[in-house]
Amino acid sequence: MDGTVDLGLLCGSWLRSPTEDTATGQVYRPVGYAFPRPERGRAGYRFDADGTVKRAGIGATDVSTVATGTWQAESPHRIRIIVDGRAQLLEIAELTPDRLVVRRAPAADGA
Secondary structure: OOOOOOHHHHOEEEEEOHHHOOOOEEEEEEOOOOOOOOOOOOOEEEEOOOOEEEEEEEOOOOOEEEEEEEEEEEEOOEEEEEEOOEEEEEEEEEEEOOEEEEEOOOOOOOO
16 A cells, blocks of 8 residues: 555444455455345444544444544554553555455464
8 A cells, every 4th residue: 555544535434344354454344335244243443533433343242342532643554543541553454445454463473
């Protein structure tokens, strides 16, 4: 990906599409995408232009959990998210109107 992340494309709601994941990236699609039916719920993010982020996860009983925090572009391809006082760095590998790919973190030694 060349240049900087187009924040206009990033803002909105993105849901995980695990069937499209690769060894190096997790794939997200915009809400409204024609996903196959998931076995469980879908995790995802909502990025708002004001710097607010909502991170949706799948709870123990398959009920979605949502946590609110903040986000900001840290570098041309990196987004820093802070939710519940914990920082998470997302490295954007690809961003188009219908596809967001986040690089997977390398596995820790011994993991």
